[in-house]
Amino acid sequence: MHQIELEMQNEELRRAQLELDAQREEYFRLFNLAPVGYLTVSDNGIVTDANLTAAELLRVDREVLVGQPFSAFVHMPDRDAYYLHTRALWKAGVRHAWELRLRRLGAAPKAAGAAETAGDTDPACFWARLEGRPQSTGDGEPPSCWVTFSDIDESVAARQALQESQERLHEAHRLAHIGIWSWVAETDTVTWCEELYRIAGRDPTLPAPTYAEHSAVYTPESWGRLQSAVEKALETGESFQLDLEIVRPDGTRRWVDSFGGPVLGADGLVAGLHGTVHDVTERKLAETEIRGLNAGLEQRVAARTADLEAVNKELEAFVYSAAHDLRAPLRAIDGFSQMVAEDAAERLDAADMEHLQRVRAATERMGALIDHLIELSRTARVDLVSERVDLSAVAAAVLADLRRAAPERDVEAVVRPGLTVMAVATLVELIPVNLLSNAWKFHLEARHGAHRGRRHRRRRGARLLRARRRRRLRHG
Secondary structure, X not given: OHHHHHHHHHHXXXXXXXXXXXXXXXXXXXXXXXXXXXXXXXXXOEEXXXXXXXXXHHOOOHHHHOOOXXXXXXXXXXXXXXXXXXXXXHHHOOOEEEEEEEEOOOOOOOOOOOOOOOOOOOOXXXXXXXXXXXXXXXXXXXXXXXXXXEEOHHHHHHHHHHHHHHHXXXXXXXXXXXXXXXXXXXXXXXXXXXXXXXXXXXXXXXXXXXXXXXXXXXXXXXXXXXXXXXXXXXXXXXXXXXXXXXXXXXXXXXXXEEEEEXXXXXXXXXXXXXXXXXXXHHHHHHHHHHHHHHHHHHHHHHHHHHHHHXXXXXXXXXXXHHHHHHHHHHHHHHHHHHHHHHHOOXXXXXXXXXXXXXXXXXXXXXXXXXXXXXXXHOOXXXXXXXXXXXXXXXXXXXXXXXXXXXXXXXOOOOXXXXXXXXXXXXXXXXXXXXXXXXXXXXXXXXXXXXXXXXXXXXXXXXXXXXXXXXXXXXXX
């Protein structure tokens, strides 16, 4: 019986040993293939044990890693921080975590002489998260701690990118003078961005004012309009946009363009609001200045208009007076010309009668010009009515009058038919009269000048010829 019991005990011991060996093998397998690096570090910083993951992360063999001071794998600019955290770990005796950069000794190092800064991206380094925990030891054993670490390069890069994006966003808000806010209605939690504190002139270290406390942020009139808009947005879910006046703690005021929109909860109801505040004080000041300039401009225009009306009235009075004074001699010229034509028709030849008719036609045209002057003086007081005017017919009539006045002149004038315009007839008819009369006049003067030049040259030549003859006679 005793032998049987011994054999049974031995069998149990063998099974326990096998289970222990299997558990140890499983432990070492899990220890070596864990997704993070495991180290055992002594109190003087020497690595006494390491798993395969730690060796792979540091790009060294495990046999080389064990026995090395762990500080040899810390990036040089981060070693001071490593010593501080290690001292805090041993002093507190509890779990401690921190982040720093570790060196991959098996990777290509950075070029010699290159500066090492906190922002370096040396390919031989990577950001790691370390967690240390002192390890309980038996009597007489040196103290040690467990250290785990993992590669967090991607998360650090994402965190840095997010921080840079937030910094750019804050800078954009600062440059554009736009602040962002949000409000949770149930808890009355209000959040302001940094730029909104600056716009409101408030201390950013203080909490944002609650919804009710916003009554001190705005003028009473602006606060009343904002309350109405907020209540409507909570009830209907509609957005709002208002120009509001802010009162800063120092008493100064700023104008802002405030936009707010609903934030829906899980139940689909409006749970709060969020929006933006844009500082538009400069725009408001510019609008006020423009309104003042416009008012002053309107006053100046009214004054100039009154002056112009007075000048037009004076001009109209002058035209009426001049027309009255000119009509009397014109009537006399026309009347006496008609009397001469009727009384002395038998004694006058055809040329004299034609001259009298030209005098009467000229007086008639003069009367028409006086009528046109009177109509022109009235254009400032009456509406101008446009109609279709045949410029070709007007030009032909003007040329016919000019030819009748000087039939002896041989002038070729071509008028293109069918030229019509929409204009005020009494005014546009003056244009061809003036243009064609001036052309006719200057053409006549040019011809007379040419004739005078030829006569002058002939006379000068005759004088020179006579002078030569006299010299010949004197000299025999």
